Amino acid sequence: MGWFERTYNRIKKGKKKIDVPDGLWTKCVNCSEIIYNKTLDDNLRVCPKCGYHFYIGARRRIEITLDKDSFVEYNSKIYSHNPLDFPGYEEKLKKGEQTTGLDEAVVIGEGKLGGKSVAIGVTDFGFMGGSMGSVVGERLTIIIERAIEKKLPLIIISGSGGGARMQEGVLSLMQMVKTSSAIAELKSKGGLYISVLTNPTMGGAMASFASRGDIIIAEPGALLGFAGPRVIMQTIKQQMPKNFQKAESLLEHGMVDLVVERPNIRPTLIKILNFLL
Numbered sequence: 353m354g355w356f357e358r359t360y361n362r363i364k365k366g367k368k369k370i371d372v373p374d375g376l377w378t379k380c381v382n383c384s385e386i387i388y389n390k391t392l393d394d395n396l397r398v399c400p401k402c403g404y405h406f407y408i409g410a411r412r413r414i415e416i417t418l419d420k421d422s423f424v425e426y427n428s429k430i431y432s433h434n435p436l437d438f439p440g441y442e443e444k445l446k447k448g449e450q451t452t453g454l455d456e457a458v459v460i461g462e463g464k465l466g467g468k469s470v471a472i473g474v475t476d477f478g479f480m481g482g483s484m485g486s487v488v489g490e491r492l493t494i495i496i497e498r499a500i501e502k503k504l505p506l507i508i509i510s511g512s513g514g515g516a517r518m519q520e521g522v523l524s525l526m527q528m529v530k531t532s533s534a535i536a537e538l539k540s541k542g543g544l545y546i547s548v549l550t551n552p553t554m555g556g557a558m559a560s561f562a563s564r565g566d567i568i569i570a571e572p573g574a575l576l577g578f579a580g581p582r583v584i585m586q587t588i589k590q591q592m593p594k595n596f597q598k599a600e601s602l603l604e605h606g607m608v609d610l611v612v613e614r615p616n617i618r619p620t621l622i623k624i625l626n627f628l629l
């Protein structure tokens with residue numbers, strides 16, 4: 353059956369929906385606007401109608417944050433093992449690779465921001481929810497230590513659905529202590545750490561490196577916390593207020609210093625670096 357017959361039959365049956373090839377349009381999860389993907393990308397993946405901030409991959413994030421072509425990546429050759437023989441872990445890692453084009457849920461390196469050298473780490477929610485296994489913890493610790501060594505300001509941009517990676521059990525939980533200790537060391541040496549939180553930053557990430565910034569910036573509407581709102585509601589059997597665990601609410605309660613829209617994050621970081629360094 354040709355396209356004409358298919359379309360004719362569909363219209364005859366009252367189904368007026370015309371097929372759209374995959375990957376051309378995205379429906380905004382907040383306002384339902386249908387957005388042309390190129391428009392969405394040009395707008396740094398922020399909905400042009402309602403301002404909803406869509407997920408953005410680590411490499412693109414680095415591209416829109418740092419000065420053009422200034423990024424030098426570190427330690428891309430550390431890979432996860434499956435220490436507990438957790439069923440399906442290797443497949444999940446493979447899937448993460450295919451989805452993001454990354455070999456793990458974090459990218460680290462050095463680059464320039466407004467002409468100033470910075471150490472940067474960016475976690476990628478698209479790779480196993482941005483969860484922190486031993487490789488993510490190790491890479492983040494490496495970049496924190498590099499910031500200490502070279503006296504560079506440290507910027508970590510986080511997005512992590514569940515925090516610690518359950519497939520690595522206690523080795524994963526250990527990364528919370530490891531990254532937090534490295535940040536404590538950075539602070540004791542007078543280093544600067546700016547943490548940028550994106551939707552969502554939860555669990556072990558938020559309970560360790562992500563919430564330890566000297567300055568904490570969040571993207572609008574980002575869900576930020578330890579246990580998710582549904583878990584809390586089921587546990588304490590109470591309704592949570594509107595905006596609970598949202599960036600704006602955390603700003604009001606002093607957990608976040610600034611809520612900044614994605615296009616303004618780079619200029620804001622440059623302003624902070626120029627002011628403090």
Ligand SMILES: [Zn+2]
Nearest residue numbers: 380383399402
């Ligand atoms: Zn929208």
